[in-house]
Amino acid sequence: MIAAAAAGALLLTGGVTAVANAVAPAGTPVAAPVKVAADVLPAPENVVAQNRISVGASSKAVNAALAKCQADKLPFVTVALVDRFGTVQALLRGDNAAEHTIEAAKQKAYTAAAFGAPTSELAKRINGNGPSIADLPGTLFLPGGVPLKVNGVSVAGIGVGGAPDGALDEACATAGADALAAAAK
Amino acid sequence: MIAAAAAGALLLTGGVTAVANAVAPAGTPVAAPVKVAADVLPAPENVVAQNRISVGASSKAVNAALAKCQADKLPFVTVALVDRFGTVQALLRGDNAAEHTIEAAKQKAYTAAAFGAPTSELAKRINGNGPSIADLPGTLFLPGGVPLKVNGVSVAGIGVGGAPDGALDEACATAGADALAAAAK
């Protein structure tokens, strides 16, 4: 279907992107397709499927989380939804949110996604004496991150940063997760 | 008003954030307020006001831009709205968008915001011989970025990355900007 849309133009798969970006500004005719040798297709036994939160759901979640914070008179937060690979899916920075809230929201979201538990729970496991999981790169064990699970597997996380108390951050993140629940339809 | 909301608890201004994050996970009572000496208040002549796109509008814009790309059978793009300081306000990564589209969308958005013109127009000014503005850090002169102006001053930009042709990226970015126009209410 996608390929059909590109008929006569680009060899358009989900993976063929931006090829003609270099060619010209808006208005230039679409570039000719990339001609490639017959693609090698991996056999089915070499492939695994992985669940992810869709972009539509991701947008719904971060908006719900921000709305909760705004209702709580905490508009100056950043909300992020990231996957298990640490990549942001959706992000909203509240008006007047300070700079570090962006990275804090991402890291809380990632930490929850990677460990499959709220960061408020994970934080209890770190006593501060000697090396700990708090040393792991890209993680942040402050309250405000909650995981999203599909079939018992953590596939993403929502993180909020900027409220004056981590419990307030977490309430917003949870509101974001709730917006995706079956009952929330 | 915001301060009122925090009466009896935290000294809550737009700028007092996360102070109690370290104290405890969700459920812990809100921390006592930070006691500070009387704040020094800058005299009015030391202050300048700057217009920005609100977070609500930012979310509306990136959703409109993504919707346009989805309607064009280009769901695998990333859309970003950033301010003149290069900080992301809102971001949506389409399903199956490749990693580089995140940074590309941000950089196109920033470039348009910083120079106050669509990146497709700016790109025409670079001939590739010798040093050029393309060497400036944090910029990307590929089509797909458009500026947002208030009172003739560029205050933000919308950028899209991932379509197989820059003109397609730009059409989505423009749809995002249109969603904020007066007539779009």
Place this chain on the structure above:
Amino acid sequence: MIAAAAAGALLLTGGVTAVANAVAPAGTPVAAPVKVAADVLPAPENVVAQNRISVGASSKAVNAALAKCQADKLPFVTVALVDRFGTVQALLRGDNAAEHTIEAAKQKAYTAAAFGAPTSELAKRINGNGPSIADLPGTLFLPGGVPLKVNGVSVAGIGVGGAPDGALDEACATAGADALAAAAK
């Protein structure tokens, strides 16, 4: 099934990892499970599935690519298989491969994965005058990267760096892809 394996110990999902790393060195009893509130489960319509190359297949592919280079008297290369999110799945550095071959192999692999075409084909589209897709962050348009597609969607790439000619790099990368093809079983 996975959860069952952890019965009586950790709340073990694919997403619960390393929680007890901080607790103690080898020999310490397994930590008690993280107790969390009932997880919020996203409704099915909020979830999308994505195909990936399994780790077993990834290992097979990079070994096949390296074997081809060794057979061609080019043992000093690095081979990498990365996904569309730019994350490495498998990597082998040949004996005496120079440092830059690691990053080069990853970037070639990513570029092929992101654009769904061999880097040798993509390179033909860049004429070097003015801005181009070669400016996109994390990409490298030198021969030696080939994509892996499932159902017409590019999901990963194999990249090779270090041979004295890009065509030689590409031959090895192609050998890696061939090792995953249906006929290669």
Place this chain on the structure above:
Amino acid sequence: MIAAAAAGALLLTGGVTAVANAVAPAGTPVAAPVKVAADVLPAPENVVAQNRISVGASSKAVNAALAKCQADKLPFVTVALVDRFGTVQALLRGDNAAEHTIEAAKQKAYTAAAFGAPTSELAKRINGNGPSIADLPGTLFLPGGVPLKVNGVSVAGIGVGGAPDGALDEACATAGADALAAAAK
């Protein structure tokens, strides 16, 4: 007014910058204006105004802070004024100030700006056991940073680094803030 200055030359808004930088060295005639389609103008309800410290005031503040340190026989400090987005507005490095004082001054200033309180006060809230706000990226909870507030909202911070005691750093930062106060005119 600004646009008028550029009449017949560049389409000159506050946001159109450096367009012709690539064209030629000093002496080259000013480049022709970027021609763009009618700009999309966001409706007023999509815009928020934010107060900032002007560059003139920023310069005055860092000079006052440095003067205080010099008077205290502490000339080897760096003074920085940064906004809530972590971007430096003004910076002075005292003679013989060590390298790290630059980043330390910026981080102290940012931390005060983001949390709306002096870093000396904020530091008291961190007990060092387990995760804390000291883990937040880009922050530094050592004395020497003070916030600047407008209408009760923290909009910037001044930070000083390099004195042998944090209280000495803070005294200089405070002198910088005092220079902007209403009574200081």
Place this chain on the structure above:
Amino acid sequence: MIAAAAAGALLLTGGVTAVANAVAPAGTPVAAPVKVAADVLPAPENVVAQNRISVGASSKAVNAALAKCQADKLPFVTVALVDRFGTVQALLRGDNAAEHTIEAAKQKAYTAAAFGAPTSELAKRINGNGPSIADLPGTLFLPGGVPLKVNGVSVAGIGVGGAPDGALDEACATAGADALAAAAK
């Protein structure tokens, strides 16, 4: 022998790589050899030999370590083998392994390689009060890293990250090391 393979083409030593990459995509004739003045050859007394783990052995080790983890129902780990210079030799990322496990595995492996002892042993030496070796850049003192020694000299390390307990990570790393032992032939 290697040079012979390139006869008539490139001056092909282990150190001459990728020279023709710039010339053309696959199919282009091999580029002419680089003509250089007579190479200066360091006298023998200026040279030291250093032992390393071969790439074949490195691949064998990471596969064995991953197999152990998979057998233990811990497929979501990353395994890395790095040398004393911190450079990865071989890496496998298990299906669904979270992002941080990549860097964690590398850092554990490096730490073991650099200090010549398992990270679980090294961690016991850090009490958390004041500066410690845990502050050294690029190191991670969590269980899961084991050294590989030749003639009593540590030349490499294997690291595993992602299991819910460091002892489980270490068991996999040890299995990787065992696969290289004399008795394992």
Place this chain on the structure above:
Amino acid sequence: MIAAAAAGALLLTGGVTAVANAVAPAGTPVAAPVKVAADVLPAPENVVAQNRISVGASSKAVNAALAKCQADKLPFVTVALVDRFGTVQALLRGDNAAEHTIEAAKQKAYTAAAFGAPTSELAKRINGNGPSIADLPGTLFLPGGVPLKVNGVSVAGIGVGGAPDGALDEACATAGADALAAAAK
């Protein structure tokens, strides 16, 4: 003299800084001096003197440069003065200057300082075919940077970024340099 100022308190040389920062917030008594073994003093023949621009002069220069730009209706620029080691001495960011102007100003200033010539002159030497000095890390060969020389040796540079034409940037930078000239006293 400096040491005298610290008598009874810290061992205060130009090089003893911030030692007590960790001890306490403002108000804490000054920490006891660091007791060290007799310092080793390098013999005179091991020492070289190097000229630098003082911080007072640096502040004067960046203010003069910004004033020129403001007079030219170009208030949205950043001005930086950096030394030959690439470290900023003074920086002012004009109101509404875009983010990249900070780094651009620093890099232009450094480039002029390092090569001892205005960047507008240096740019003429780069023809864009093949490798060039434009590839050197940390440099930027766009007009707007001018060197400062003492006894014929380039010791610093002033850089300006953000004007719509490099010649305009350079005029401001030159005004900054002129403010330091003998005749400018």
Place this chain on the structure above:
Amino acid sequence: MIAAAAAGALLLTGGVTAVANAVAPAGTPVAAPVKVAADVLPAPENVVAQNRISVGASSKAVNAALAKCQADKLPFVTVALVDRFGTVQALLRGDNAAEHTIEAAKQKAYTAAAFGAPTSELAKRINGNGPSIADLPGTLFLPGGVPLKVNGVSVAGIGVGGAPDGALDEACATAGADALAAAAK
């Protein structure tokens, strides 16, 4: 004198470097001089002189420090001499020194240079509870760094990393400093 050496060729000051690097490989005639407008010369009151360790002395010091470690059967260390601006002046990496010893040696050297005291003394001031100077960017408070002072001002530091005990590292660093002392001539 330097300028004389370049008569008829490049405008050769200490600050004019590499201008012709872009022009051609070895053998190409020296490029024509950069023609610049009359340089602006800062008035004397705008200039400060700063003492530094010469490169010859720096080389002597790092060789002496390494020789001490080799005599102590600790050949696997790295030795660095850096200035107060954190820039390396001389560095030697012992045979088989692990990767992190490079950065560790630099950071110890810088810390001693910046604070004007041995890192072993400075470390005693950090108790590990709450924020401390150990949080300052680019510093490392492990034994092995010693300062070099001229006229009571710390101008550089020597750092050693890699010995199994910090006291051993420090002994080598001290030997390096001793090699520059007046009595060491």
Place this chain on the structure above:
Amino acid sequence: MIAAAAAGALLLTGGVTAVANAVAPAGTPVAAPVKVAADVLPAPENVVAQNRISVGASSKAVNAALAKCQADKLPFVTVALVDRFGTVQALLRGDNAAEHTIEAAKQKAYTAAAFGAPTSELAKRINGNGPSIADLPGTLFLPGGVPLKVNGVSVAGIGVGGAPDGALDEACATAGADALAAAAK
């Protein structure tokens, strides 16, 4: 032999380093040895030997290169010797050398080491149209880098940066290489 030196103290191999650094400042008794399980020893067929330039030779080479530049009235250069893994072995920064010369010298040295040819020769292969090996991360194709080969294999490189002409840089680098030649004993 090395182990013998540590008898009764640390388990001292070339790979056991800095273990006790955390324990105490200078003067503290040597820490007890790390007790580890019987080390796993890789079988001989899993090991490869690699030649490197010794640290003594590396120091000799960079001193000879700098001496040549000083004799040529070019004292303001940096000289570096790096291995094929991009790690610096020895580095000297000449008096008044600008900051970028450090990285430039390292990158030239690495490029020569990785490709086994002088950078002046390699540069001739890049015509500047489209992607090229100049895009490879960590490389710099400006004259001034020469390789060092053992048994026909490139094992290291010497790089010089800062002279006003690349041919002058290369002459110094070559002098450094010559100092290691058999005839130079």
